[in-house]
Amino acid sequence: DTAVSQTPKYLVTQMGNDKSIKCEQNLGHDTMYWYKQDSKKFLKIMFSYNNKELIINETVPNRFSPKSPDKAHLNLHINSLELGDSAVYFCASSQGNFLAAQETQYFGPGTRLLVL
Amino acid sequence: ILNVEQSPQSLHVQEGDSTNFTCSFPSSNFYALHWYRWETAKSPEALFVMTLNGDEKKKGRISATLNTKEGYSYLYIKGSQPEDSATYLCAFHGGATNKLIFGTGTLLAVQP
Numbered sequence: 001d002t003a004v005s006q007t008p009k010y011l012v013t014q015m016g017n018d019k020s021i022k023c024e025q026n027l028g029h030d031t032m033y034w035y036k037q038d039s040k041k042f043l044k045i046m047f048s049y050n051n052k053e054l055i056i057n058e059t060v061p062n063r064f065s066p067k068s069p070d071k072a073h074l075n076l077h078i079n080s081l082e083l084g085d086s087a088v089y090f091c092a093s094s095q096g097n098f099l100a101a102q103e104t105q106y107f108g109p110g111t112r113l114l115v116l
Numbered sequence: 117i118l119n120v121e122q123s124p125q126s127l128h129v130q131e132g133d134s135t136n137f138t139c140s141f142p143s144s145n146f147y148a149l150h151w152y153r154w155e156t157a158k159s160p161e162a163l164f165v166m167t168l169n170g171d172e173k174k175k176g177r178i179s180a181t182l183n184t185k186e187g188y189s190y191l192y193i194k195g196s197q198p199e200d201s202a203t204y205l206c207a208f209h210g211g212a213t214n215k216l217i218f219g220t221g222t223l224l225a226v227q228p
Contacts, residue, residue, distance in 0.1 A: 004159070043160075043205070043218040056215055090159070101147035101209035102167050105216065107159035 003027050004108040006091050012114045013081060021076045021111045023091030030096030031055070032074035033105065034066060037088040046089075049074050050096070081115045088112050120208045122219035129196050130227050136192045137222040139206030143187035150207040150216060151180055151191055160205060163191075196226040 004025045013019055025032060033056075034046040047066045048056035054066070063079040078085060091108040121140045129135050141149060148167045152160040164173040169184040177194045193200055203221040210217070 041220050043207075045215045048215070058215075101211060102165045104150070104162040104165060106162070109159050 004091055004093055004106050006089075006108040006111050008111060009109065010112050010114075012116065015081055015083060015115055017081050018077070018079045019081060019113075020078070021089055021091075021113070023074050023076070023108055025072055025091075025093040025106070025108075027093055027095075027106060029093040029106070030071055031094045031103075032068065032071070033092040033094075034074065034076050035090040035092065035107075037090060037110070039087070043090065047074075047076075083115050086113055086115045120206060120217050120219040122204075122206055122222050124222060125220070126223040126225070128225045128227065131197060133196050133226075134192070134194045135196055135224070136190050137204065137224075139189045139191070139208075139219055141187050141189070141206070141208035141217075141219075142210060143185060145210040146184045146187075146208075147211040148209040149182055149184075149189050150209065151189070152205040152207065154203040154205055154221065156202070163204075191222075193224070196224070198226045198228050200224060201226045 007022045031050045033048045035043045036046055037043050046058055046060050049068045051071050052068045065077045068074045088110045090110045092105040094103040094105045123138050150165050151163040153163050154160040164180050166182040171182040173180050179192045182189045203223045205221045207216040207218045
């Protein structure tokens with residue numbers, strides 16, 4: 001069974017479109033994250049939710065809006081896609097006490113977004 | 117700006133060689149240091165979480181040490197095998213930032 005799953009795996013779209021990436025975890029974790037892997041291969045945190053509440057909101061354009069319908073899901077909606085949004089987006093989850101720095105994060109397989 | 121740096125960027129070794137690489141991180145406000153193993157086309161997988169200065173962790177042929185006072189951690193692989201080929205990421209957690217800050221990784225290629 002996949003612990004953290006993301007859909008779609010690949011997403012090719014035109015500039016200006018609106019798209020969503022879905023993430024689900026079946027680990028019973030309370031905390032979920034979205035990361036962006038940039039062109040230099042850095043994994044950078046975008047958002048974090050703990051039990052459906054927004055915990056971290058990094059300096060990310062307003063066009064990116066996370067939504068957590070329940071603690072097992074954290075979706076990422078992107079409006080008015082731009083060329084620079086092309087990247088690999090990773091979802092992750094951890095057990096629950098986000099302030100516990102030693103919690104392992106479990107990553108999804110990534111969604112490769114290409115904006116043309 | 118908090119920087120986490122890893123060196124070398126890439127490493128090619130022969131099967132059976134032992135190898136090590138470095139993660140450097142801020143020495144202030146240290147909470148934890150994570151090591152992940154990331155195979156191509158897969159998800160990063162946790163290797164170790166280290167929290168105390170002087171910590172040493174081991175999993176099979178892979179081990180890691182931690183020096184929080186000087187801000188570095190070493191990852192060692194003994195007797196490298198082709199299946200060890202992957203990118204090894206470290207991530208620093210400083211409590212004030214409340215998030216993991218990742219390095220760019222060391223890409224290890226083990227030639228049979």
